[in-house]
Amino acid sequence: MKFTPLIQELIDSFKILPGVGPKSAQRMAFQLLEQNQTGAARLAKALQTALSGICKCKICRNFSEQENCPVCSELTRVESGQVCVVATPSDVLAIEETGHYHGRYFVLMGLLSPLDGVGPEELGLDLLAQQLSAGQISELILATPPSIEGDATAYYITDMAKDTTAKVSQLAQGVPMGGDISNIDSRTLGHAFSGRKFIEQS
Amino acid sequence: MKFTPLIQELIDSFKILPGVGPKSAQRMAFQLLEQNQTGAARLAKALQTALSGICKCKICRNFSEQENCPVCSELTRVESGQVCVVATPSDVLAIEETGHYHGRYFVLMGLLSPLDGVGPEELGLDLLAQQLSAGQISELILATPPSIEGDATAYYITDMAKDTTAKVSQLAQGVPMGGDISNIDSRTLGHAFSGRKFIEQS
Ligand SMILES: [Zn+2]
Ligand SMILES: [Zn+2]
Numbered sequence: 001m002k003f004t005p006l007i008q009e010l011i012d013s014f015k016i017l018p019g020v021g022p023k024s025a026q027r028m029a030f031q032l033l034e035q036n037q038t039g040a041a042r043l044a045k046a047l048q049t050a051l052s053g054i055c056k057c058k059i060c061r062n063f064s065e066q067e068n069c070p071v072c073s074e075l076t077r078v079e080s081g082q083v084c085v086v087a088t089p090s091d092v093l094a095i096e097e098t099g100h101y102h103g104r105y106f107v108l109m110g111l112l113s114p115l116d117g118v119g120p121e122e123l124g125l126d127l128l129a130q131q132l133s134a135g136q137i138s139e140l141i142l143a144t145p146p147s148i149e150g151d152a153t154a155y156y157i158t159d160m161a162k163d164t165t166a167k168v169s170q171l172a173q174g175v176p177m178g179g180d181i182s183n184i185d186s187r188t189l190g191h192a193f194s195g196r197k198f199i200e201q202s
Numbered sequence: 203m204k205f206t207p208l209i210q211e212l213i214d215s216f217k218i219l220p221g222v223g224p225k226s227a228q229r230m231a232f233q234l235l236e237q238n239q240t241g242a243a244r245l246a247k248a249l250q251t252a253l254s255g256i257c258k259c260k261i262c263r264n265f266s267e268q269e270n271c272p273v274c275s276e277l278t279r280v281e282s283g284q285v286c287v288v289a290t291p292s293d294v295l296a297i298e299e300t301g302h303y304h305g306r307y308f309v310l311m312g313l314l315s316p317l318d319g320v321g322p323e324e325l326g327l328d329l330l331a332q333q334l335s336a337g338q339i340s341e342l343i344l345a346t347p348p349s350i351e352g353d354a355t356a357y358y359i360t361d362m363a364k365d366t367t368a369k370v371s372q373l374a375q376g377v378p379m380g381g382d383i384s385n386i387d388s389r390t391l392g393h394a395f396s397g398r399k400f401i402e403q404s
Contacts, residue, residue: 003295004267006248006255013248016241017216018233019226029252030292031220033265034311037253039218044249046208046215047234047242053208054235063235065206090232093205109236 007033059131061124062107063089077104081138083131085157087111087145090182095143098190103141106131111149112156120156129160137166141196145181162201169196209235261333263326264309265291279306283340285333287359289313289347292384297345300392305343308333313351314358322358331362339368343398347383364403371398 003011007029014025032040056062057069064070071077071092082103086092092105108123120126131137140161144150154170161168172195181189205213209231216227234242258264259271266272273279273294284305288294294307310325322328333339342363346352356372363370374397383391 004256004265004272006252006267007265010248010252013241013245014219016234016238016245017230019229024221026292027221028219030290032218032249033252033256034290036218039215040249040253043215043218044246044253046212047246047249050208050212050231050235051239051242051246054206063206063209065208070206088232088236090228 056109057107060105060107061109061127062092062105071104074104077102078136080104081136082141083137083139084141084143085128086143086181087150087153088182090180091143094182094184094186094189095193097186098193099186100190100193101141103139108144108153111144111147112153113149123153125157125160128157132161132164132166135165137164140166140168142168142170142199143181145179158199158201168199168201170199171196258311259309262307262309263311263329264294264307274306276306279304280338282306283338284343285339285341286343286345287330288345288383289352289355290384292382293345296384296386296388296391297395299388300395301388302392302395303343305341310346310355313346313349314355315351325355327359327362330359334363334366334368337367339366342368342370344370344372344401345383347381360401360403370401370403372401373398 010029010033011022011025014020014028015022020028032043053065054063055065055067057064057072058067059072060069062069062071080103082101083106084095084101084103085106085108086095087108087110089107092107095101106128110118110123112118112120112123132140140157142154142157144154158168171192184192212231212235213224213227216222216230217224222230234245255267256265257267257269259266259274260269261274262271264271264273282305284303285308286297286303286305287308287310288297289310289312291309291311294309297303308326308330312320312325314320314322314325334342342359344356344359346356360370373394386394
């Protein structure tokens with residue numbers, strides 16, 4: 001005997017989630033069906049509403065429910081001329097929690113990784129280039145994670161900004177090697193922000 | 203800055219799942235939105251199809267996609283006269299995997315727990331009583347877990363079978379105390395099946 005096809009498909013679908021193996025997926029499926037069908041319906045609806053209702057901000061590429069996200073709609077942030085470049089939406093939240101930064105963001109939604117087919121286009125770097133050449137950015141703060149891909153991405157963006165008026169800075173050392181920006185406690189991250197260094201642009 | 207309402211609702215919905223805390227829920231939401239929207243759509247659909255397509259078998263109460271589940275539709279299982287009483291659908295699968303048992307099942311979908319409002323009615327014991335008094339059951343094998351609630355449930359069912367022709371047996375000791383039936387390796391569980399003991403019915 002096997003699971004019925006509908007249950008098997010539900011279990012297989014749960015396995016899509018990060019950190020969920022076969023045993024957990026099975027537990028999730030049975031627990032919802034046995035004890036929490038209301039919860040199951042809520043999760044299904046939340047997924048669908050999110051998929052249809054969430055787009056990317058046309059300015060910063062962060063998840064948004066409007067064309068321009070709330071951050072990019074704040075005049076003081078735009079007028080600061082500061083743009084912090086991060087890999088993921090979670091990084092934006094982690095930086096906001098430090099209270100150290102009041103500019104706007106640019107969310108790459110990834111890092112350069114040629115082997116995985118992630119090039120400058122996938123990260124929206126043409127959009128960032130436009131914003132740079134339009135002269136709207138006075139400081140580009142690179143908050144990509146300290147990893148091979150993070151460093152390659154930071155290097156690429158630094159090069160993009162070379163012939164513009166934008167200064168390029170990078171979060172101070174203090175961000176632990178190999179760590180995700182979004183997992184760093186906000187005090188450490190706050191210090192890294194204050195101590196950011198400007199990068200020599202040759 | 204907070205998450206947008208749709209993302210927050212998605213995160214909160216993931217927290218419904220067993221073993222998923224705030225951090226994991228956030229990771230799940232962002233990972234699906236950033237990297238696997240196809241997977242998100244698949245999970246949403248699987249949840250909805252399961253909710254609308256899965257019912258309980260009218261004979262054994264196990265999850266089924268038809269009125270009578272495949273197990274209850276097998277004539278040899280029905281004619282065996284053996285009915286194994288288990289707490290959950292996962293227990294059915296674990297027992298099937300041993301290959302030691304060829305009768306049918308009765309799935310309680312829980313255990314007696316008066317404080318949580320789970321009484322005989324919630325476990326479908328009126329249906330089991332009907333089957334007992336109809337004389338269709340020659341042996342009732344109790345495979346409820348060895349816990350306070352499992353023992354109370356087994357005791358209650360033994361009492362129900364008292365004035366019927368059904369013999370009542372219980373899985374042999376060997377099932378570890380406090381363990382879930384579905385988490386036991388199939389060899390141990392197979393031994394417990396072979397060594398099941400008949401219970402004195404006063
Ligand atoms: Zn934006
Ligand atoms: Zn059945």
